[in-house]
Each structure stands twice: as C-alpha cells, then as structure tokens.
Amino acid sequence: MTTLSDKLFTSTLNAIYAGEFAPGAEINEATLAARYGVSRGPVREAVRRLQGIGIVSREPYMRATVVRLTAAQVRELFEMREALEGMACRLAARRMSDADLDRFAFDLDAARVRRIAARGTRGPAPDFDFHERVIRASGNARITSALCGDLYHLLRLYRRRSGAVRERSDEAHAEHWQILRALRARDGELAESLMRAHVARAAVKLTERLRELDAAAVPA
Amino acid sequence: MTTLSDKLFTSTLNAIYAGEFAPGAEINEATLAARYGVSRGPVREAVRRLQGIGIVSREPYMRATVVRLTAAQVRELFEMREALEGMACRLAARRMSDADLDRFAFDLDAARVRRIAARGTRGPAPDFDFHERVIRASGNARITSALCGDLYHLLRLYRRRSGAVRERSDEAHAEHWQILRALRARDGELAESLMRAHVARAAVKLTERLRELDAAAVPA
C-alpha cells in the first residue's frame, strides 16, 4: 500500500525536476494540497521528506523553498560524492563475483553501441548508469542509499540545468572502462583512485559550466 | 522559535539514548503524544525525522520501531564513516589555518591531561571530541552534517550498548596525535590514510565487543 504522502513526495520531486519549481521557488503547502486535491497533512509530510533529502530548505514558520546551491555547495556535494563513490568502488572490487563483472562488462559495451547509434539524434541519452551499477555492487546499503538517494537527486537537479555536459561522454566512457579493468583485476585501491579522479573531473566540468551559465545570466 | 515537533524529536532521541526505547522497541504515536501532552501531529513529524536519520524504521501502516542493527549493518556504517571521515581529514589538512592547528593541538593536549586526571573516577569521560573537531574543520557542511548528524546518532546508540570500549582510549589518543601531525605537515594524503585506519580499528574493536555481547546474550 502506498500512502498519499508517498505519492505527493514523488509527484513533487518530479515537478521540481520538470522545472515547474525552479531553484529558489517557494513551495506553498495549501497550494500543493489544492492542486492534488488532498489536505495539508500529507503535503506537510512530503515536504518534510523533500527537506530530508536536502532538495528543499525550510525553517520553522518560514516558507519552504527549492534549494539553490551555491558554487561552494556544489563543490561540497562532489567532495562527498568522491569520498563515497570511491569507497563504493573499492568495496565492489572486493565483493563483485566474476559473473557480475562479466555481466557488467557486457552491459557497458552494449551501452557503448547504443550510444554510438543514438549519436546526433535528439532525446534522452540511453544512459545505462555506470555509476549506479558500481554503487549497488558495493554491497553497502547505507552508502548506496546516500548516493542513489539524496545526492543523486541534487546532482540531477543541477545536471539538468547545465545541459548534461554531453561532450564529456566519450571521455567518461573511456574512464568507465578503465575502472572496470581495475575491478576485474580486483585492485580496490586502484579502482577507488580511478573513480575519485573520474568524479573529480566531472566536478570540474560541471562547475565550469555553471560558472559560464551564471556569468551569462547575471551580467548585472 | 522552536516548534513542538523539534522538542519532541530531541526528547525522543534522548529517550532512545537513555535506553527507554531499546533497539527493536515499538514507538506508538498516541502513547508518545499522551506522554508529552500534545497531539499526534507533531509526534508524527518527530518520528518521521527519526526515521530520516535512520534511527527508527517504519513502513506504511506498520508500527515504527527503533532500529536494531545487524553486524552487517554496523560494518556498513563504519565503511561509510571511514570514507567520509577520511575525506574530511584530507580536506582539513588543506583548509585549516595554522592558528586553527595550534589551537587544536592545545585542546588535544588539555584533553589528555583531563583524561589522566579523571582516570579511575566514574562518570562520563571528559571527551573533547577529536573526530567532531576534525570533521568540522573540513569546511564541508554536507559531510559534517552527515557524520555529526545521522551517523553519529547511530554510532552513539551502539557505542552505549557496548560500554564505550574504554581500554582503547590510550591507543586512540596516540593515533589522534599522529593524525594531528599529518595535518600540521599539510599532508592530506597521509592524514586521510591515518584517519581511515583509525576508524577501521575502532570498527574492529566495536564488532568484537558486539559479538561477545551477542554470544553472551543469546546462548540459545
């Protein structure tokens, strides 16, 4: 059984992703309640959960707003991701079975083929999510839920705004293979280093992109 | 202004720490509400927040219970802590000012003196918290809130149960100085390694202790 506040949580999150609530926008409990035809109770719970995953910021008696991350906060996000995803990668090297690794390599190659086929076409990139796959393979539910839950939502919010940095995807793919090789070699140390570097590079790209956007948007 | 649900959150958390709700115990909204003389609304929010930090587990329409971590989950907790606290330490090496480091060294030594003075006496150990200090010095609010918020609460819950592993405190103190030296040398790489090893050792000690307790408690 799913409760109303569950559905509201999901719907509102999607609305935020869809840009319906831009970063900085206010979220009004009564308005949301009216929109979905429910009372304010479930709405409150949903908003609290959004606050819990850090996508909405709120203080007592103040209106809730969609977070607007500063450059410093984006940096913090990536530092945390680097730490956790690096560790996840190290653990995966230790814990994945050979069969898991083979399947992983197969899927990664299939994704490459699909990506080449889709080149130039519009629409969502057929992104078999390398990162999520590694993270889940870590066998650490806590790290997985932190990365694939909270952090993922925030990153997604800002990746969307920055236009997904497509040009990096070839480079990224090469790095993915490099990491996979380390996993197959059961070299946790190396796998962790590679993943960290990989995440750090993504961070640099994203912050550059955000800086450009900000410069263009606020020429004040 | 602090709201009712804030106070309830704190009170209930303390009640859990105090052992009033043991791991596995059920948390009844109506009972809690009656106990504090408030309605169920704020209680619900408080319980949801406890669920948010992972100290209470709950599914729709099911009674909420205080989490009972399995050995595997404790392991996961420490893996995550190792990753985050290692990174925090690396960042601290980069970002702490010389004055910060001097003050830190001074306080650490003062804590040593107090600890020796208090030896053999009963009561709470005068624990200047080395770890929290390092974490906050990382300059990463997100990592800080994860470690000093969620994870800290869970660890505290289980550390209490295990009787605080006092005998390790001398050893730990030596390791703390070692880490501080790395920080002063601005060697982030080393500081991270040392902190990781330090956390890993604590994990080993704690799991050993928990195993003993479980063996004693469930001789079935």
Add this chain to the structure above:
DNA sequence: TCGTTGCAAAGTGTTGACACATACCGCCGG
C-alpha cells in the same frame, strides 16, 4: 524623505475527529 510602528493578510504549526490498514484472537473445518 526616511525610518518606525501597528495592522492585516498569508502561511505554517497544532489539534481532535474520522477513515483505513494491519494484527491479534477465537472459531470452524479438515
């Protein structure tokens, strides 16, 4: 003109009652 003070409007916090789902328990059939 500008800062201050008081009021009104909007929004969040809290409440108690009602609707719904789950769990415990005695009953019945096998």
Add this chain to the structure above:
DNA sequence: CCGGCGGTATGTGTCAACACTTTGCAACGA
C-alpha cells in the same frame, strides 16, 4: 491437533478547523 478464516481491537493515515508566527503594507512622526 492443526491450519485457514472472519471479527474485533489497535494503531496509522487523512482531514478540516483553529492558533500562532511571519511578512508586507500603510499610516504616522521625526
């Protein structure tokens, strides 16, 4: 004697109304 089956009892989910806080505005005085 045991396992499936309703019914009740407990507890969570939801609602609509009320209380409190914040905020924006407007009149007032310096």
